Amino acid sequence: MNSADDRRNVRAGHRNGGGTVTGFVHKGHSPHPSLDDSLEGEIRAFLTDEDQLHTYDDLTKVNPVTPTTVLKCLQARYRVKVFYTHAGCTLVALNPFQPIPDLYSLDVMKEYHCASQPQEFKPHIFIVAEEAYRNVQGQLEPVNQSLVVSGESGAGKTWTSRCLMKYYATVAASSSVLKSQDTVERIERRVLDSNPIMEAFGNACTLRNNNSSRFGKYIQLQLDRCQLLVGASVQTYLLEKTRVACQPANERNFHIFYQMMKGATDEQRKEWKMSHDQRFVWLPKAEKTIEEDCFHDTVEAMVHLGINAEKQRQIFKILAGILQLGNVNFSSSTDESQPCNLQEQSKDFLQRAAELLCVPAEELQLCLRVRTLKAGKQSVLKPCSQAECSMRRDCLAKVIYAQLFEWLVTFINNSICADKSTWCNFIGVLDVYGFECFQINNLEQLCINYANEKLQQHFVAHYLRAQQEEYVSEGLQWSFVKYQDNQSCLDLIEGSPVSVFSLLNEESRLNRASDAKTFKVRLEKELCDNVNISWDKFSKVPHFTVAHYAGKVNYQIQGMVEKNKDPVPPELISLLQKSENALLHQIFTDREAENMTSKGLSKVTVVSKFKNSLESLMKILHTTTPHYTRCIKPNPDCKPLTFKKEEVIMQLEACGIVETIHISAAALTCLTLVSQLDLLEDQRKRILSQCAFSIQCCWLRYQRRRRQARRQSATLIQAVVRSWLVRRQVQRWNRAAAVIQNTWRKWRDLVKEDVPVLNPVVRERGSVQLSTIQEPVTVRGWPMGLALASAPSITMSLTATGFQKMMSVMASLNLPSRSGEYKVETNQYTQGVASIRAQPKGSVKLHYQRSPLLYADRQPDLKSDVTGFNEILLEKTL
Ligand SMILES: Nc1ncnc2c1ncn2[C@@H]1O[C@H](COP(=O)(O)OP(=O)(O)OP(=O)(O)O)[C@@H](O)[C@H]1O
Numbered sequence: 001m002n003s004a005d006d007r008r009n010v011r012a013g014h015r016n017g018g019g020t021v022t023g024f025v026h027k028g029h030s031p032h033p034s035l036d037d038s039l040e041g042e043i044r045a046f047l048t049d050e051d052q053l054h055t056y057d058d059l060t061k062v063n064p065v066t067p068t069t070v071l072k073c074l075q076a077r078y079r080v081k082v083f084y085t086h087a088g089c090t091l092v093a094l095n096p097f098q099p100i101p102d103l104y105s106l107d108v109m110k111e112y113h114c115a116s117q118p119q120e121f122k123p124h125i126f127i128v129a130e131e132a133y134r135n136v137q138g139q140l141e142p143v144n145q146s147l148v149v150s151g152e153s154g155a156g157k158t159w160t161s162r163c164l165m166k167y168y169a170t171v172a173a174s175s176s177v178l179k180s181q182d183t184v185e186r187i188e189r190r191v192l193d194s195n196p197i198m199e200a201f202g203n204a205c206t207l208r209n210n211n212s213s214r215f216g217k218y219i220q221l222q223l224d225r226c227q228l229l230v231g232a233s234v235q236t237y238l239l240e241k242t243r244v245a246c247q248p249a250n251e252r253n254f255h256i257f258y259q260m261m262k263g264a265t266d267e268q269r270k271e272w273k274m275s276h277d278q279r280f281v282w283l284p285k286a287e288k289t290i291e292e293d294c295f296h297d298t299v300e301a302m303v304h305l306g307i308n309a310e311k312q313r314q315i316f317k318i319l320a321g322i323l324q325l326g327n328v329n330f331s332s333s334t335d336e337s338q339p340c341n342l343q344e345q346s347k348d349f350l351q352r353a354a355e356l357l358c359v360p361a362e363e364l365q366l367c368l369r370v371r372t373l374k375a376g377k378q379s380v381l382k383p384c385s386q387a388e389c390s391m392r393r394d395c396l397a398k399v400i401y402a403q404l405f406e407w408l409v410t411f412i413n414n415s416i417c418a419d420k421s422t423w424c425n426f427i428g429v430l431d432v433y434g435f436e437c438f439q440i441n442n443l444e445q446l447c448i449n450y451a452n453e454k455l456q457q458h459f460v461a462h463y464l465r466a467q468q469e470e471y472v473s474e475g476l477q478w479s480f481v482k483y484q485d486n487q488s489c490l491d492l493i494e495g496s497p498v499s500v501f502s503l504l505n506e507e508s509r510l511n512r513a514s515d516a517k518t519f520k521v522r523l524e525k526e527l528c529d530n531v532n533i534s535w536d537k538f539s540k541v542p543h544f545t546v547a548h549y550a551g552k553v554n555y556q557i558q559g560m561v562e563k564n565k566d567p568v569p570p571e572l573i574s575l576l577q578k579s580e581n582a583l584l585h586q587i588f589t590d591r592e593a594e595n596m597t598s599k600g601l602s603k604v605t606v607v608s609k610f611k612n613s614l615e616s617l618m619k620i621l622h623t624t625t626p627h628y629t630r631c632i633k634p635n636p637d638c639k640p641l642t643f644k645k646e647e648v649i650m651q652l653e654a655c656g657i658v659e660t661i662h663i664s665a666a667a668l669t670c671l672t673l674v675s676q677l678d679l680l681e682d683q684r685k686r687i688l689s690q691c692a693f694s695i696q697c698c699w700l701r702y703q704r705r706r707r708q709a710r711r712q713s714a715t716l717i718q719a720v721v722r723s724w725l726v727r728r729q730v731q732r733w734n735r736a737a738a739v740i741q742n743t744w745r746k747w748r749d750l751v752k753e754d755v756p757v758l759n760p761v762v763r764e765r766g767s768v769q770l771s772t773i774q775e776p777v778t779v780r781g782w783p784m785g786l787a788l789a790s791a792p793s794i795t796m797s798l799t800a801t802g803f804q805k806m807m808s809v810m811a812s813l814n815l816p817s818r819s820g821e822y823k824v825e826t827n828q829y830t831q832g833v834a835s836i837r838a839q840p841k842g843s844v845k846l847h848y849q850r851s852p853l854l855y856a857d858r859q860p861d862l863k864s865d866v867t868g869f870n871e872i873l874l875e876k877t878l
Contacts, residue, residue, distance in 0.1 A: 039064060047072055054079065057123050058086040059657075060665040067658055071649055078634060078643045084123040087657055088664015089463050090628040091128050094648075095156040098640035104163055106170065113171045125160055128627045129167040135625055136425045137227050145427045146624040148455060151631030152434040152651055154209035154638055160631055161219070161431040162195060168221050168427065172229040190416045191221070191232045193301040197412065198234070200259060200298040201405050204243055205252040209638065210290045214240035214254070215405075216432040216451070218617055222423035231418025235617070236409050237432070238447055238610055241402040244322065245282060245394035252285045254401075255292050257323060260316060263295025271313075272320035273352045282326030282397075305415045314583035318404060321356030322397045324349045330369070330389040339369035339383035357400075358580035367571045368392050396572050403587045428624060430617070434631075435550045435654045443563040446500070446555055447610045449548055450493045453486050454614055456549050456656065458621055459628060460485070463664070484659060486549045489532045493546070494611055498526045500533075500544070501607045507561045508605050514561035516542040523557075550654035564605045630655045 042064050047053070053076035056062055062069050070087075077085055078094050083103075085092045102108060112118045112126035119127060132145035147164055149157045169188040199211065206212040216237035224230045247253050261274065261283065269275060280286075302312055327349040330340040342350060342365065354361035369389050373380040384392060432455065433448045494501050503526060507519055520535075520542040527533050532547045542557040576588040604612075632651050635642040652658065 039066075043068060050076065053077075054082060056085070057082075058088070059092070059661045060086070060088045062661070065658060065661050065665060067649055067652060070652060070658060070661065071645060074632070074648065074652075075643050075645065078641070081641070082122070084125065086123050087630070087661050090630055090657070090660050090664070091123060091125065092657065093125060093151075093156055093160060093629055093631045094643075095154070095159075095631065095633050096641060097634075097638050104166070109167055109170050125163050125629065126167055128629055129164050130171075132427050132625070132627055133168070133171065133227065136223060136427065142623055142625050143425050144624040146430060146621050146626045147427065147629065148430045148432075148459075148621075148626055149629045149631060150432060150434050150452070150455065150655060152208075152436070152633055152654070153206065153212050155434060155631035155633040155651070157431045157434070157631050158199070158203075158211065158213050160629055161217075161429050164429050165192060165195070165219065165221070168229055172221070172223060172227060187231060187416070187418075188229060190305055191229065193304045194219075194232070194234060194412045194416060196297050196301040197305065197408065198236075199292065200256040201254060201408055202236070202239060203292065204240075204247075204254050205285070205288065205290055205292070206248070207250055208633075208636070211255075211292050213431065213433075214243060217430075218620075219429045219431075220426040221429070222418045223425045223427065224418075224423050227425070230423050231416055233413050233417045234409055235613070236405075237451070237613055237617075238444070239402060239405055240444065241398045241405075242444075244401040245326065245397045247282070247284050250285065252288070253282055256298065256319060257283055258286060258293050259295035259298055260319060261286060262289070262293050268316070272316060273324065273356060274320055280323045280326055282323060305412060307411065311583065314581050315404065315408075317356045317358075317581060318400060318584055321353050322400060324353035324356060325393055325397050328353065328368070328393055330386050332386040333383065336385075337383065340386050340389050357576075357584060359575050359578060363575055363578070367569070367575050368396070370571075371569065372571050392569055392572065395568060396576075399568050399572065400576065400584070404583075407583070407587045428620065430621075434651075435548065437551060437553045437654075441553055441555050443560050443606065445553065446493070446546075446560075447607065449546070449550075449553060450490075450610075451614055452550065453490050453493065453548060454618055457486055457490060458618060458626070459660075462626055463660075484549055484656070488530060489546065489548060492527065492530045492532045500527070500546075501611065503527075504561060504564050504607055505605050508565045516557040516560075519561060520544065520557050549656060564607055566606050628660075630657060630660075 043066060046063065046069055053073050056073045056077075059065070059070055059073060062073055074085060074092065074094060077083075081096070081100070083094045083096050083100070085094075108124075109126060112121060112124060112130050113133075115121060115130075118130045121127065128147060132147060135145055136143055149160045149164075151157050169192055173188050198217070199213070202215045203211050203213050218235045218237075220233045220235075221229055222231040222233070243251075243253060252258065257280075260268075260272065261280075264272065264274060299312065307315070328346045329343045330346070331343050333340045350365060351361050354364045357364070369384055369392075371382045371384050371388070373382050432451055435452045436445045436448050438445065491499065493499055496502060500523065503519075503522060507514055507522070523533070523544055524535060534545045534547070534552075536543070536545065536554070543554050544557065545552050545554050573588055576584055579585045579588070632648055634648055635644040636647055
């Protein structure tokens with residue numbers, strides 16, 4: 001890294017003290033030597049305090065922002081084992097290449113999830129995860145989120161994606177109390193179990209990474225109304241299927257083949273025709289053992305996802321068949337009119353391949369060696385050359401593997417995808433290949449780098465253009481920050497009417513053998529106006545160079561058109577459709593396979609298919625809130641805790657991290673300089689919350705007062721009613737007392753007149769024996785009861801009604817209410833008591849000498865003489 005690079009990248013925004021922000025991406029040397037000197041001085045000054053460099057947890061705080069200062073900070077942090085650093089709106093993740101204890105533990109997840117301000121914690125991938133999750137909870141548009149994880153091979157994208165999935169599987173399910181634990185566990189587990197299967201079938205050990213994903217993927221984690229994980233879906237991109245039949249030097253085939261080789265039981269080996277000592281051409285470096293070679297884990301995940309034993313058998317037999325195919329070789333034919341022969345040792349392999357793929361061996365042999373040409377309704381058989389035979393063999397293996405992979409992805413989706421009615425938002429995790437630039441680059445690299453251009457454009461559009469347009473729409477004084485617009489590069493690759501893709505497609509559709517030199521001339525002629533393409537005039541190999549945002553890449557033209565055609569001979573598809581392996585038969589009889597049969601090759605070329613799937617991905621990304629994580633590989637050898645400056649700086653440049661910091665810092669600068677928007681926002685929020693608080697207080701006060709008034713009214717009404725009732729009662733008592741007094745006086749007068757008639761015993765004891773009763777009846781509390789029962793009528797009619805009257809009178813006299821002993825008759829006309837009669841069973845004594853009112857406040861003496869009545873206990877005086 002030299003100061004020229006720094007000058008090239010220094011952020012002008014940092015040096016601006018004015019009220020407007022200006023451009024920051026300076027390509028080329030500064031025309032002012034004094035400016036260069038002062039920048040170098042600033043860089044030196046910044047780097048002097050080495051001990052402080054690791055404290056920069058956000059690279060936007062670095063000043064000046066240059067590749068050197070950024071690199072030094074990251075290095076200092078890596079040295080003290082801090083692997084995450086914010087770069088404004090992006091998170092930079094440095095791969096430690098060794099497990100770091102407690103960095104991703106459950107407790108750490110909980111800590112970030114429960115924190116009120118996770119941003120204030122140490123930078124971590126969980127901050128990104130939590131921010132996205134809270135955005136969904138907040139339901140602020142766009143509610144759906146995308147976590148874009150990028151970086152070169154081995155940088156840690158898959159690891160990061162797995163961390164994100166585990167995080168959501170934990171925090172988005174932990175609060176689930178409503179659902180049965182079983183359901184929750186099942187869905188989380190299924191979502192996580194999709195990883196080992198896809199990695200077994202889609203990852204391989206390469207020179208750059210022992211567990212390199214050979215496909216891109218976008219996983220949508222589906223959340224319900226309560227933001228709980230209820231399902232997921234996976235979209236895959238551009239599986240590197242050529243690896244099945246052709247492994248780059250010192251690299252391996254897909255993991256699954258090695259897992260089978262190493263983990264099969266004797267029984268399985270027999271079934272798969274895979275003896276211990278068998279060597280397979282398509283399984284190089286089989287002696288190398290890596291931790292991903294775990295067959296048991298893959299099978300277990302398959303079981304969890306519902307791939308039953310029979311389906312597994314079918315899958316593994318197909319894979320074993322592919323391996324046998326790899327050992328089939330052809331000898332060249334001396335006579336061009338005759339098909340090539342199988343090499344002697346290949347006959348067994350072909351036979352076994354046919355048996356494992358459940359297709360007729362002769363037909364398989366014929367399909368590989370002879371081409372069927374259609375001329376009108378006639379078919380002509382044309383023997384293939386040795387090279388063509390090998391190509392057809394490879395093609396058969398690739399198409400089987402690619403279709404099997406697609407079937408697996410569909411199966412996984414069916415198993416983990418929730419019904420649309422059950423989820424309303426999603427968080428997408430995009431794990432795509434990073435920018436690639438090798439010695440020899442071909443169609444795959446063109447597609448990968450094109451995808452990265454698209455993502456970069458989305459990133460820039462989202463963070464810079466959108467932000468600046470927002471400032472302008474808000475009427476802020478703003479002079480646009482220049483950013484590196486990669487539209488012209490995208491036009492070169494995918495634009496219309498002419499672009500690399502359109503010319504490739506045109507060439508692919510021509511029914512002729514493609515010639516690299518001719519195609520190069522065509523490219524030169526058609527695309528010479530685009531500044532992003534160039535040619536090295538001295539190179540003998542046909543190529544073209546594209547200036548990507550991350551650097552220039554040379555693409556080799558040889559083989560590019562053929563790769564784009566990706567032809568599948570129709571005879572091969574027809575053969576596979578006849579397979580007695582139910583799975584193989586099924587995956588080749590679907591609609592796409594039918595297309596392939598009828599047209600000989602899929603009309604959709606590789607680049608068209610890739611472009612379409614990328615466009616639908618971009619559409620999804622545009623409707624979501626993106627979060628970018630840039631994974632950085634600190635050394636090419638995957639050595640733990642080793643930081644190679646050259647390696648890192650290349651990646652920082654490739655992913656445009658310095659520009660990213662500029663973008664974020666420019667936005668920050670803008671906020672500080674122009675609008676103090678944040679401050680205003682904060683104040684607005686505070687005032688709004690104060691208003692809300694006042695409204696709540698008023699409402700509560702109003703409610704409290706209303707409740708109080710109601711209670712007072714109720715109390716008043718109750719008091720009035722009670723006093724009215726009491727007054728009425730007292731009035732009744734007064735009237736009743738008057739009646740009783742009156743009656744008593746009359747009775748007394750009457751008694752005075754009749755005194756001589758009374759029996760001397762009665763006079764002596766104050767009572768009269770009206771009849772003889774063996775068991776005298778005790779009367780309690782009778783005076784008051786009797787008086788009230790008869791009130792207010794002078795004639796002793798009762799105020800109570802029917803049964804009450806009877807009971808009242810009988811209770812007053814303490815008469816037992818057993819049936820038949822006493823009878824109370826009501827007066828039909830006045831509803832009073834007409835009489836009380838006792839059956840003539842015994843004597844009843846009636847106390848008569850004193851007024852019952854005199855005893856109103858006492859209990860009659862149980863031993864008193866008032867014990868009963870004769871037949872008529874009481875008779876109404878009319
Ligand atoms: N955060 C981490 N902590 C510990 N080890 C890590 C971490 N990230 C990555 N690694 C290690 O680095 C290796 C490579 O990471 P990973 O497979 O995720 O890379 P990648 O970017 O997905 O590569 P590719 O593009 O080839 O698939 C992992 O197998 C793992 O051993």
